[in-house]
Amino acid sequence: MRAIMGAVAVGVLAILTPPAAGRADDADPFEEGAAWEGKRFTDGGKQDWQLKVTERDAKKGTFKGEMSITRADNTTDTYKVDGKATAKAKGAVSFKSEKKGFFQQSFTGKLNGGEVAMTWGGKTRAGGDAKGTATLKPKN
Numbered sequence: 001m002r003a004i005m006g007a008v009a010v011g012v013l014a015i016l017t018p019p020a021a022g023r024a025d026d027a028d029p030f031e032e033g034a035a036w037e038g039k040r041f042t043d044g045g046k047q048d049w050q051l052k053v054t055e056r057d058a059k060k061g062t063f064k065g066e067m068s069i070t071r072a073d074n075t076t077d078t079y080k081v082d083g084k085a086t087a088k089a090k091g092a093v094s095f096k097s098e099k100k101g102f103f104q105q106s107f108t109g110k111l112n113g114g115e116v117a118m119t120w121g122g123k124t125r126a127g128g129d130a131k132g133t134a135t136l137k138p139k140n
Contacts, residue, residue: 029111030063030085030093032056035139040069040120042132047071051081051136058087067097077125079103086111093118102127107134114138 028034036051048070055064061084068078083095093116094108103125109118114137121131 028056028058028087029089029114029138030056030087031058036116036136037139038116038134038136040132040134042130045072049134049136050139061085061087063095065095067095077103083107089114097122101125105130109134 030053032053032055034053038049040047040049050068051065053063053065057063063083063085065081065083066078067081068076070076077100079097079100081095081097083093085091085093085095090112091110092108093111094106096106097104102123105120105122107118107120109116116136118134118136119131120134121129124130
């Protein structure tokens with residue numbers, strides 16, 4: 001009888017215990033070390049790009065990281081970024097690149113279903129105006 005009562009108590013305890021923090025289904029999508037990849041769309045075509053989170057303050061909802069853009073001529077430039085992002089599976093994401101020469105761009109979007117859909121705009125390396133849309137997905 002004791003064995004049965006012990007098994008029932010353990011079963012009830014397991015049902016009542018909340019999920020452990022840090023599980024994959026409740027993990028912060030922009031935690032330190034998170035890596036994203038996707039496409040940027042411009043009037044001139046599409047570009048590959050990546051985002052890596054290097055610092056995270058989940059309480060404030062802020063992050064710092066690096067964004068790399070691979071252009072049609074196969075050159076890749078990397079820029080530091082500073083932004084805000086949800087710690088949940090859905091929500092707002094926004095960040096701005098550092099100013100490097102003329103280049104500086106801002107990104108605003110929404111995380112939903114594991115993908116970030118964004119609009120962006122700012123200055124190109126040559127100082128011209130640029131804008132477009134972009135997508136990001138977790139990098140495998």
